[in-house]
Amino acid sequence: MLPLIRQTIAVARKDLRSELRTRYALNSLAMFVVVTVAVIAFSAGPERMSSGIAAALIWVSMFFTAVTGLGRSFISEEERGTALLLRLTLPPTPVYFGKLLVNILLALLSNTLLALLFLVMMGNVEVKSPGAFVVIVAVSSLGFAGALTIIAALIARSGAKGALYPVLAFPVILPLVLLGVDLLRRAMLGITLGNMADDLGLLALYAAAVMLVSYFLFDLIWKE
Amino acid sequence: MLKGILIGGGITLALVLGFLPGGISRAKPAWWRWLTMAALMATVIAAFGLPTGGDFPSFTTVTMSRNDEVPQPLYGTIVEKPTDGMVVLEDSRGNREPIDVSTVPEKLAAGERVILSTSFLRGERRYVARRLVSRDPIATLPLIPGLEERARNLYFHVPSAWLSQLAWFMAFGFAILYLRRRRPEDDVRAVAAAALGAIFCILATVTGAVWAKFNWGAFWNWDPRQTSIFLVLVIYGAYFALRSALPNEDQRARVSSVYLILLALPVLFFIFVLPRLVTGLHPGAADSGNIGPVLSPEEDTLNPTKQILFALSMFSFTMLFFWMLNVRIRTGLVELRRRRRMAGSAENNAMHENVVTAIGSDVVRLP
């Protein structure tokens, strides 16, 4: 057990370190978030936005941010030729969880940044249940990371990588979107966490199920 | 109770017959194919050919809700014929009413069972028959308020939806089998099931949309059930998109099987969770008191003719599904064996072309 945890952290640290070295992924992710919110802010202008629409826009942005930013984990390994090394030195479990951890971190960071920027730049949108809002964004980020990590692994060695990613991601992420938009809207309207518990529970359950199933499936595609 | 046995029995029989003589992947004997053809044609002929005729209560409900005097079919036995232009009709529940048949050209006699297309004149408070629809019919379908003749869609729409789900679960099973045994035959089966699932999904969406147009006013209504069957179609699309991006056979089979299993999560979500969470128009949604004609124990859905016909339609469409699956799988297996034997000489490629043109490229070209 312990060596697995250590290996997982090692994989995560390796990925994070190489990211921090070039900062390519982090920068482009951050810029993507900023640009997205800016476009929305300028397009909407002073228009009043219902909480339903605001929640929907936040989710649209989160989806495309995730699909753009979270997919690189396995493709970069293939591109740099280090995939074989990983396969030889480590069992699949820490590889999967290491990359999952990195994606969770990236998702949390980018979604938090997105939500904050959105609320700051869209003056007339307000969140009446900030606690619930934060929890929902956090759980959603987990869901995004869980779904996207396995899909990234799936297409790492396929032909049309770029175009295929959102197509494959969409069905798996859609339940998150359906639940999440509604939850976010309710959080903005001021409904408390307690009243949203069952739907939030479903969201968390789905995210957990995706991560669990992904873990079992990863083994099957990682090895040759 | 009987309804459940009848419908459940029909489905079970079809499932058993689908697997049993030889399995899914071996040719079906002639009697099997003839049974399927006969059942299917019987279903189609009965679904369109049996006339609709209601009793007085349903007639009244339909006429009241339509708020017009457009004639609706009444089914009953003529118990009296006091004058040439009048009959007294008794329906299946024992209600008797006099009906003016003076404008109906045919001569009617007491003792006949008839379906009369009748208007109820509100002002004069009397029934006037416009047309004799049927005389001593073999069987009749009930008049369902709100659906009337469109109720026939039931025998096509529900089996399509059921089969698109069955196909999904079969594809899922084959994907798991493939990942366990790593036999390319299992992948052939998975793709065949998925392709059929997509076809029946399209049929279910289209028959549903047509029904929606007539009953809910628009082809598309964002009803959760309607949306989710469309999403299942999108899911099939993603699966085939992934397959087409992987040229290497082994990789294609492996990666798409894994993806299919992952897709089980959203599929289960759309089929089971979504329609019950959100309110909607489709029977069985969260707030509708009506759990749908198949599951409900209500009066009008217990009509025996309807039950039998519905059971028959589920049976024959399921058999049709297994036949189509059977043909697709066998085609794929022939292709597979051919590809294995021949390692790509020019002569072999020419023969391959002949195979393709002989069978019809739409069947052979598996994604």
Add this chain to the structure above:
Amino acid sequence: MQFLVDNSMYVALIVATLIFLGLVIYLNRIDARVRMLEREEAGR
């Protein structure tokens, strides 16, 4: 015209019957062709 409206269900019946009959005949044809191919293989 009124005849068609009155008996529209029978028109639908004929159309549907033809469609399904066509489908079933087509399926039978393909099935027969595949069976022929399978027999060829077995005979080889």
